[in-house]
Amino acid sequence: MSKGRILSGMRPTGRLHVGHLVGVLDNWIKFQDEYDCYFMIADWHALTTKYDQTEDIKDNIRELVIDWISAGIDPEKSVIFLQSDVKEDAELHLLFSMITSVSRLERVPTYKEQIEELGLGNSVPYGLLGYPVLQAADILLYKGDTVPVGKDQLPHLELTREIGRRFNYLYEEIFPEPEPKLTKVPKLLGTDGRKMSKSYGNAIFLADSKDEVEEKVKQMVTDPQRIRLKDPGDPDVCSVYNFHTIFNESEKTDELAEGCRNAGIGCMNCKGNLRDVLVDELAEIRAKRKELEKNPERIDEILAAGAKKAKKVAQATMKEVRSAMNL
Numbered sequence: 001m002s003k004g005r006i007l008s009g010m011r012p013t014g015r016l017h018v019g020h021l022v023g024v025l026d027n028w029i030k031f032q033d034e035y036d037c038y039f040m041i042a043d044w045h046a047l048t049t050k051y052d053q054t055e056d057i058k059d060n061i062r063e064l065v066i067d068w069i070s071a072g073i074d075p076e077k078s079v080i081f082l083q084s085d086v087k088e089d090a091e092l093h094l095l096f097s098m099i100t101s102v103s104r105l106e107r108v109p110t111y112k113e114q115i116e117e118l119g120l121g122n123s124v125p126y127g128l129l130g131y132p133v134l135q136a137a138d139i140l141l142y143k144g145d146t147v148p149v150g151k152d153q154l155p156h157l158e159l160t161r162e163i164g165r166r167f168n169y170l171y172e173e174i175f176p177e178p179e180p181k182l183t184k185v186p187k188l189l190g191t192d193g194r195k196m197s198k199s200y201g202n203a204i205f206l207a208d209s210k211d212e213v214e215e216k217v218k219q220m221v222t223d224p225q226r227i228r229l230k231d232p233g234d235p236d237v238c239s240v241y242n243f244h245t246i247f248n249e250s251e252k253t254d255e256l257a258e259g260c261r262n263a264g265i266g267c268m269n270c271k272g273n274l275r276d277v278l279v280d281e282l283a284e285i286r287a288k289r290k291e292l293e294k295n296p297e298r299i300d301e302i303l304a305a306g307a308k309k310a311k312k313v314a315q316a317t318m319k320e321v322r323s324a325m326n327l
């Protein structure tokens with residue numbers, strides 16, 4: 001029986017943090033053995049919101065590949081490629097845009113949210129509206145039949161399924177209807193208790209040195225009611241404890257929670273334990289990063305090999321598409 005094919009990607013917008021590790025990469029690593037995996041660096045998608053900030057894009061692409069591989073994405077098992085290396089994606093996007101209505105795109109829930117968030121008012125770029133059409137092309141070009149998604153991305157995938165169905169109905173049965181693979185995303189907050197984000201300055205990055213991790217853990221926000229050692233604390237409102245629940249062993253986590261509640265452990269000790277766990281967790285990634293940073297040609301080789309494999313599939317799909325559309 002042939003394996004299902006997973007298509008997933010990330011935009012190259014900066015260094016990855018531990019939230020990406022536990023929320024996305026850990027899942028991808030598991031998928032590598034079960035599926036035929038295509039992992040795409042979505043550089044065109046990065047332009048939908050950052051079209052005027054392209055000076056860092058090349059560096060961000062390299063950093064992203066380094067982060068992926070250091071975390072355990074294996075180029076021998078998975079196809080790692082750059083979206084813009086496969087121009088067939090742009091062609092399919094154009095053709096899909098002919099069969100997709102503007103009103104349908106305006107109904108994608110995240111569209112309105114994004115306009116508001118970015119304060120775009122009446123000056124919404126055409127590319128932002130068409131973003132889900134490009135996403136449909138990304139997935140269907142490779143005939144991805146499985147797409148790992150969080151619940152908030154389900155409407156985008158539904159649109160991909162609709163576009164594929166419409167194409168199949170209008171011309172010829174070519175595309176699969178990709179199924180969502182709902183992934184478990186542990187709720188990891190930032191060091192200050194807010195959502196972890198580079199822009200909030202509350203993230204621990206995969207590329208952080210041991211000293212940086214240590215300093216960030218030291219600065220982490222704890223239960224604000226726990227002022228003295230003898231005050232009992234509430235681990236459920238503490239960002240240090242939130243990290244323990246994700247990175248530490250469950251027995252140790254329970255012991256720390258108990259120690260917090262009965263004032264048997266101090267926050268310094270609790271943080272010290274977390275620091276050791278995190279430094280340990282990131283040690284292998286850091287070592288692999290160093291190796292790759294010393295060998296930039298390796299990144300070029302990985303991207304070139306990925307583009308070659310991705311192109312082969314893309315060209316075969318486009319041949320079918322053009323023939324079905326009499327082009």
Ligand code: SF4
Binds near residue numbers: 240266271
């Ligand atoms: S003991 Fe640990 S869990 Fe409790 S408030 Fe301090 S850092 Fe947070």
